[in-house]
Amino acid sequence: MDNYSVIPSLESLLSESACRRFAFGLVCPGGPRCPRCSTILDPRRHERFYGNQVSFCSHCLRKFVPLGGTVFSSCKISFRVIVLMLYLFDLGYRNARIIEMTDLSKDSVQKWRRKWLSLKQTEMVDCG
Numbered sequence: 377m378d379n380y381s382v383i384p385s386l387e388s389l390l391s392e393s394a395c396r397r398f399a400f401g402l403v404c405p406g407g408p409r410c411p412r413c414s415t416i417l418d419p420r421r422h423e424r425f426y427g428n429q430v431s432f433c434s435h436c437l438r439k440f441v442p443l444g445g446t447v448f449s450s451c452k453i454s455f456r457v458i459v460l461m462l463y464l465f466d467l468g469y470r471n472a473r474i475i476e477m478t479d480l481s482k483d484s485v486q487k488w489r490r491k492w493l494s495l496k497q498t499e500m501v502d503c504g
């Protein structure tokens with residue numbers, strides 16, 4: 377079976393919201409918390425938090441961007457493409473194959489491989 381005919385449809389089956397939650401879990405394992413005081417955000421603020429919109433902590437009155445300062449800050453790639461790429465890294469695919477299977481540039485794939493290795497080798501960065 378030709379892997380090239382299977383992998384692109386796999387990407388289309390991934391849920392952007394599930395992949396977004398996975399990404400947030402990597403860098404914010406404690407869930408929606410304030411990065412300054414670690415207060416768990418009110419559930420009414422979770423949608424803004426997981427939407428990576430400016431969020432507000434009603435305890436310390438600080439505004440923050442949830443993914444600011446993490447590997448996902450200013451990321452232009454969809455979360456489902458990132459998660460697919462991470463799977464392909466872990467399955468042993470080389471960068472050249474990943475570039476062929478996605479619309480990602482060589483620089484993006486190289487950058488994300490370094491980010492992924494760094495995330496896996498170090499303690500997960502906590503938002504708090």
Ligand SMILES: [Zn+2]
Binds near residue numbers: 436437
């Ligand atoms: Zn706070």
